[in-house]
Amino acid sequence: MQHPGTPAGLPPPDFLLQLFRHAVWRAQPLHGMAQHLPAPPAGRGRTVVLGAGKAAGSMAQALEALWPPHAPLSGLVATRYGHVPPRPAGLAQRIEVVEAAHPVPDAAGLNAAERMLALAQGLDADDLVLCLISGGGSALLTLPAAGLTLADKQRINRALLDSGAAIGEMNCVRKHLSRIKGGRLAAACHPARVVTLAISDVPGDDPGVIASGPTVPDETTCADALDILARLRIDIPDTVRAALQAGTLETPKPGDARFAGHQVHLIATPQQSLQAAAEAARAAGVAAHILSDEIEGESREVGKVHAALARAVARHGQPFARPCVILSGGETTVTVRPQQQPGGAPGRGGRAGEFCLGLAQALQGQPGVWALAADTDGIDGVQNNAGARVAPDTLARAAALGLRIGDHLDRHDAYGYFEALGDLVITGPTHTNVNDFRVLLIL
Missing domain, CATH: 3.40.1480.10 (MOFRL domain)
Incomplete structure (x- = not known):
């Protein structure tokens, strides 16, 4: 009434x-992306697209619509099952989009993360990497650290989700138990130039927290991750605990030369x-x-x-x-x-x-x-x-x-x-x- x-x-x-x-x-990516796009690389430089998140499919389509049709563009992004938008008529697909599980990761997300790291290999300083990052990428980019299995990551992820932990705390743990989060994806792209286009889903819009910050240096530490796990009473394998205590699972930090010249732009908040x-x-x-x-x-x-x-x-x-x-x-x-x-x-x-x-x-x-x-x-x-x-x-x-x-x-x-x-x-x-x-x- x-x-x-x-x-x-x-x-x-x-x-x-x-x-x-x-x-x-x-919050649709097409509305905020154009103003932040760099020019295509000159000469023989390649443009490679990598990314993950619930918006990754629509971000990829927005990029395909905005990128010059004559300029080469290829790559791979991962989004949640059922979150690939319908393709507009006449828009050619140049970026592969795969689907994986969220909020608990699965084998499809692990396979996508492995493929993205492989695409990052062999890039040089003439190449450009456009990283499309949005919320949900933490689960969709799953690559367990040494000593962890996918089943371990699934169990830990469920425990974090049920714990009531803040998103920053959850992603601190996720970064240190991963081979791709916490700046590791961008580090793997070195010496290529990396431009991250992100849609924020986190309080404060910290790029290091969005999707566990795969393309930005990480200020949190192994000790922080251990403290959070202890407080939340979440078990991890003894070998992984020892690696965290020894600092061997530490993430790349601010000031790391591999991030020189990288840019991060928030296209929706x-x-x-x-x-x-x-x-x-x-x-x-x-x-x-x-x-x-x-x-x-x-x-x-x-x-x-x-x-x-x-x-x-x-x-x-x-x-x-x-x-x-x-x-x-x-x-x-x-x-x-x-x-x-x-x-x-x-x-x-x-x-x-x-x-x-x-x-x-x-x-x-x-x-x-x-x-x-x-x-x-x-x-x-x-x-x-x-x-x-x-x-x-x-x-x-x-x-x-x-x-x-x-x-x-x-x-x-x-x-x-x-x-x-x-x-x-x-x-x-x-x-x-x-x-x-x-x-x-x-x-």
């Missing part, structure tokens, strides 16, 4: 979805997408406020904080006046806890859905507040939804179906809760990734 004062004549859920689409549109959504809201006559593009923490707790802010606006007109939208981004976490109920099967859902559970529980049916949270890659966790919606009647409709929100939070089952309500946000893969998108509408 349409609420009085709904922006642009749209029902609140449709208006919020429209803002999400503006955010995703801004979370802040740019939040700004695009804010501009669309203002164009519809609604004030828009961006809290931050760097919010981290437990998803449900972040939801509670957003709920407290929305209730203050709805009840007291502070700190913002109604009507307004409140936007935020970043990368929250879901710490998977032991199941308390008989049978204890874990629920389905990701960060965006868990945020919505925490938000709905804390809003307590507050009138005049609607919300949408979604992952900008179109996939929340490993399900088929991008996220979920919350409305003033969410709790009441759920209660009528016999659903208890606390039970769903306990087993991390956001998908089951919002599926029953018809409030999942399903977009399919968006072919980009600037991480969490959250928007609250207060009327």
